[in-house]
Amino acid sequence: MKHLPKHLRPRWRYLAIGIETWPDADPDRRAFQRALWYAAGNLIGDAGSADADLTLLSFDHADGRGEAVVRVRHGHVDDARAAITCISEVDDAAVGIVVRGISGTVRACEERYMGRAGATSTQRDVAFENAERSAVVREDACDVRTESGYVGAATFDIE
Structure with a gap:
């Protein structure tokens, strides 16, 4: 064909x-x-x-x-x-x-x-909502682990 x-x-x-x-x-x-x-x-x-x-x-x-x-x-x-x-x-x-x-x-x-x-991501503990929480940090964005799941946050939202 x-x-x-x-x-x-x-x-x-x-x-x-x-x-x-x-x-x-x-x-x-x-x-x-x-x-x-x-x-x-x-x-x-x-x-x-x-x-x-x-x-x-x-x-x-x-x-x-x-x-x-x-x-x-x-x-x-x-x-x-x-x-x-x-x-x-x-x-x-x-x-x-x-x-x-x-x-x-x-x-x-x-x-x-x-x-x-x-882009690399790192796992670290951050202060969020007056508590220390686990987060995945990528560039200027953070995904913070809460009781109900992940919450997206910018770096200035965490300490």
Whole structure:
């Protein structure tokens, strides 16, 4: 079977996605892909979702931060961005998602926008709400462990 000529092949765009969760959350690739499909289906419908063809190409998550590359058809980038930003939970864990950038090739996407999740996190005790608590500190953000779960705080909120 012959390949299609270049002008008839589907054209793709690749979206670099930044993911942030609480330190104890551990979403996996399959759960993120499922959340991506459900968000697209709910926002742009089944036909629009099938047209956009959002596919998760790579996924990496550890210590509350992660990144992913999502492939989408050329004319559906705006729909895909809107659907991706509608994701608020993956496997009942709250997530924050940001589209870092869009590229025409996977390689350019990885070189320009990926690798920023490598910020180090440290575990330390902090003073929060007049008590000493355990916290995960990343750059200028802290996730403080409380009785009801984690609370996001800035460095000036803790002592």
